[in-house]
Amino acid sequence: MGEVTYVSGRVLDARGEPLRNALVEIWQCDAHGVYLHTADTANRAKQDKQFQGFGRFLTGTGGEYLFRTIKPVPYVPRTPHIHYKVRRGGQELLTTQLYIQGHPGNAGDGVWKGLKTDADRDAVTKPFVALPGAKAGELAVKFDLVLGVTPEA
Numbered sequence: 001m002g003e004v005t006y007v008s009g010r011v012l013d014a015r016g017e018p019l020r021n022a023l024v025e026i027w028q029c030d031a032h033g034v035y036l037h038t039a040d041t042a043n044r045a046k047q048d049k050q051f052q053g054f055g056r057f058l059t060g061t062g063g064e065y066l067f068r069t070i071k072p073v074p075y076v077p078r079t080p081h082i083h084y085k086v087r088r089g090g091q092e093l094l095t096t097q098l099y100i101q102g103h104p105g106n107a108g109d110g111v112w113k114g115l116k117t118d119a120d121r122d123a124v125t126k127p128f129v130a131l132p133g134a135k136a137g138e139l140a141v142k143f144d145l146v147l148g149v150t151p152e153a
């Protein structure tokens with residue numbers, strides 16, 4: 001269930017160079033706001049059993065990643081978001097969240113508001129747009145993951 005969304009972008013190091021062999025992981029709640037997590041027991045009855053809730057992608061030389069997922073939905077008390085973690089060679093490089101540009105819940109979200117500057121918020125808040133030529137109303141969003149470090153090759 002949910003609005004099918006293609007989430008893609010590149011992993012870039014601190015010099016702006018694409019990073020290969022970066023493991024990009026995402027996780028999010030399903031269309032009913034339920035996480036696939038042992039701690040989310042209260043909502044288990046509402047869970048969408050068809051939704052994987054988690055994805056993993058290993059980047060190639062261009063640093064690109066791509067996931068087919070759903071447009072995130074709100075759950076109390078959060079505005080919609082997709083969680084991200086980037087690792088390489090067992091090292092954690094980045095943990096972040098992707099938000100929907102223009103979503104009315106953003107301004108009231110403690111985590112989103114807690115980002116230090118407008119530029120910080122802009123860096124993680126992206127437009128979800130209609131995928132060109134999509135017949136079933138699929139969406140697409142571009143989100144580049146820019147690291148604060150340049151890991152060793």
Ligand SMILES: [Fe+2]
Nearest residue numbers: 028078081083
């Ligand atoms: Fe979350």
